[in-house]
Amino acid sequence: MASCDHVRTFPVDLFPNSTISIALFDGIKNHDELKKKIISGKIDAALLSAKKICDIFQVLVAATKAVGAKSNGKLKTRSINSEVLFSLSPSNNITESLRTFGVSPSDSAVVAVTIDDFDGLKIQNVAQQINAEMKPLDQLNRYTDEDIIKKVYKISDAELKHSKLLDSVATRIAVKEFAT
Amino acid sequence: MATKPSELSDADMIQQGAEAKIYQGQFYDKQCIIKERFKKTYRHPVLEERLTHRRIAQEVKALLRCRKAGIAVPAVYFMDTCNNCIYMEKVEHSLTVREFIQQFQPPYTEEDNQILRSVAGKVGSILAKLHSNDIVHGDLTTSNILLKSPYDIWEVYLIDFGLSQVSHLAEDKGVDLYVLEKAFLSTHPRTEHIFEQVLAAYSKNYPNSVEVLKKLEEVRQRGRKRVMVG
Numbered sequence: 001m002a003s004c005d006h007v008r009t010f011p012v013d014l015f016p017n018s019t020i021s022i023a024l025f026d027g028i029k030n031h032d033e034l035k036k037k038i039i040s041g042k043i044d045a046a047l048l049s050a051k052k053i054c055d056i057f058q059v060l061v062a063a064t065k066a067v068g069a070k071s072n073g074k075l076k077t078r079s080i081n082s083e084v085l086f087s088l089s090p091s092n093n094i095t096e097s098l099r100t101f102g103v104s105p106s107d108s109a110v111v112a113v114t115i116d117d118f119d120g121l122k123i124q125n126v127a128q129q130i131n132a133e134m135k136p137l138d139q140l141n142r143y144t145d146e147d148i149i150k151k152v153y154k155i156s157d158a159e160l161k162h163s164k165l166l167d168s169v170a171t172r173i174a175v176k177e178f179a180t
Numbered sequence: 181m182a183t184k185p186s187e188l189s190d191a192d193m194i195q196q197g198a199e200a201k202i203y204q205g206q207f208y209d210k211q212c213i214i215k216e217r218f219k220k221t222y223r224h225p226v227l228e229e230r231l232t233h234r235r236i237a238q239e240v241k242a243l244l245r246c247r248k249a250g251i252a253v254p255a256v257y258f259m260d261t262c263n264n265c266i267y268m269e270k271v272e273h274s275l276t277v278r279e280f281i282q283q284f285q286p287p288y289t290e291e292d293n294q295i296l297r298s299v300a301g302k303v304g305s306i307l308a309k310l311h312s313n314d315i316v317h318g319d320l321t322t323s324n325i326l327l328k329s330p331y332d333i334w335e336v337y338l339i340d341f342g343l344s345q346v347s348h349l350a351e352d353k354g355v356d357l358y359v360l361e362k363a364f365l366s367t368h369p370r371t372e373h374i375f376e377q378v379l380a381a382y383s384k385n386y387p388n389s390v391e392v393l394k395k396l397e398e399v400r401q402r403g404r405k406r407v408m409v410g
Contacts, residue, residue, distance in 0.1 A: 010208065014260065060208050061257060072262060158250035162335065167255035167269060171247060174256040174267075175240040 006136045007123050008056070012064055015071050020063040021117045022056060024140055025132040026109040034103060037129055045126045046084035048101055050109035050143035052152060055166045061173050062088035063113055080115045090153050090172045090179070100152060109135075109143040199235070199342060207257045207267050215239075217264040217342075232264050235342050240266065242315055242341035249313040251306060252328070252337045271337050273329045277303065278322035278367060286370045297377045299327065299334055304381025306336045307357070312386050316352045318343030320360035322367055350388070354395025355404045357382070361396075 012018040028034065037043045046063075053059060066083035069075050077083045077094055089097030103110050112130070114122040127134060146165060149155070155168045172179070195202040203214040217232050236259070246253045258267040280299065284292045303325055310317065317324070319340060326337040345352070357379070364375050383389035 013206075014258070057208060057210070064258060068258075068260070156248070156250075159247055161250055162252035163247060163255065168247065171244065171256045174258050175244055178237045178240045178259075179244055 006134050007120065008137055009117070009120075010060060012067055014064065015067050018067045018071075018116055019118065020060060020067070021114045021120070021123050022059055022137060023112045023123050023126070024050065024109065024135045024137050024143075025112060025127075025130055026050075026135050026143070027132040028103070028108055028110060028130060030131050031103065031105045031107075034130065038102075041079075043126055043129055044081065044114065044122045046081040046113040047103045047126075048085065048088065048111040048113065049103055049107045050111050050140065051107065051145040051148055052088075052101055053111050053140060054144045054146065054149055054169060056137060056140065057166060058088070058169050058173070059084075059111060059113060061170045063115065065173065067115060081113075084113050084115070087176075088173060090176060092176070111140070204270065205267075210257065211270040211272065212257055212267050213254070213270045215266045215268065219264075233261075236261075236264060236266065238344055239341045242317075242344040242346075243268075245313065245315055245346070246310065246338065246341075249309060249315070251309055251313075252335055253341075254337065254339060271326050271328055271339075274326040274337065276323045277325040277327060280327055281322065281368050281371065281374075293373070296371070296374045300374045300377035301381040302334060302336050304378040305385040306338065307360075307378070308382045308385035308389065310338065311353045311356070311382075311392065312388070314346055314348045316345050316347045316356045317341065318345060318356065318359075320356055321363035322360075350391040350395045353392045354399050357392065357396050358399040358404055361400075 007021055007023045009019050009021040012020060034043070034047070038047065048059070063084050065087040066075075066080055069083055069087070070080050075083050077086045082094075082098060085101045086094055086097045088101045091097050091100070110130070110132070112123060112126045114126070117123055149165065149169065153169055153172050155165065155172075159168055192203045192205060193201055194204050199217060201216045201218055203216065205212055205214050217236060219232075220228055223231070240256055240259065243253050243256055254271055255269040256266060257269065259265070260267070277299070281296065284296060288296065307320075317338065319342070324338065324340045326339060328335040328337055347353070360378075361375060364378075365371060368374075379393065383393060386392070
């Protein structure tokens with residue numbers, strides 16, 4: 001069985017009955033198979049392209065937003081998992097968001113996110129199906145591609161003179177529906 | 181359902197204004213400021229909801245617009261739309277311009293003046309940037325401008341955009357400066373020479389400042405309300 005030592009679970013303060021669990025995997029090869037499993041719902045998790053993640057906090061901001069939408073009955077996508085992907089995206093187009101932030105054949109590393117995974121079974125199931133090695137979360141930065149992040153979130157160098165990349169990203173996620 | 185900030189301990193509340201309560205809290209590993217626009221029971225519920233929603237939208241839109249323009253503003257971490265709360269970055273190691281000026285006692289020494297003028301210049305050039313991006317703050321006071329240390333570098337942060345708007349009108353920008361001038365000179369007596377430095381840096385860094393300063397002069401004569409209808 002895959003080791004789950006590297007999974008981290010965060011209680012959501014704002015929605016006290018919810019948790020967000022995050023794990024990092026590297027060395028994915030079975031992209032086509034994974035895609036089918038995600039679509040058929042055999043994987044109950046959001047799988048994010050690790051390149052576009054600069055910090056765990058970025059994932060927490062998006063996942064908290066998704067948990068909030070679910071709790072208010074305002075999910076914009078079909079499941080909490082796709083909602084995590086959608087929340088992560090600055091775009092209001094669902095298909096585009098899932099394509100941009102989901103796993104694509106060019107990704108070797110993914111960040112897996114499970115919501116309310118109280119017994120850890122969901123992430124264990126991911127670990128079994130994903131056919132890749134689980135890595136410690138603090139290695140996340142090795143996979144980050146800042147240039148892609150700046151491009152996807154439209155962050156200029158002028159902005160980064162006064163802001164950390166993470167703050168720029170978090171703000172765009174948080175205020176997305178007001179940013180028109 | 182999200183925990184209502186009103187259920188947060190009152191000890192966490194650090195400020196209460198007419199429009200909002202400000203709490204200090206935490207969002208995961210980050211220290212944050214929570215701004216709650218509380219319900220006004222004297223207003224019609226539908227009007228109340230629309231107004232509150234619009235103000236929150238105005239505030240975060242301005243924060244994003246400033247950020248994109250390269251003006252230092254707090255990051256936004258979360259919007260609790262049910263409870264009308266904005267969770268934002270706490271600007272660490274900072275003090276308000278008000279606190280900063282109050283560290284000095286008039287009569288100012290030449291050294292004091294030099295320091296105060298240099299900070300005033302920084303504020304002026306940030307306001308120039310703000311207005312050249314057509315953002316009008318709406319409530320400029322020395323408490324809504326923060327200085328982040330290290331000392332000598334003093335990065336200028338603008339906060340509290342609840343009354344802000346996007347406008348290209350010299351009139352609106354003139355009123356923005358007028359509001360600050362009033363607040364500045366009434367909070368800090370005998371600082372005319374320092375406020376002058378704010379305006380000097382403003383005009384140096386903003387090509388359209390001539391028109392705005394002309395408006396400022398007009399507004400000084402008549403007060404900030406222009407339209408006298410009704």
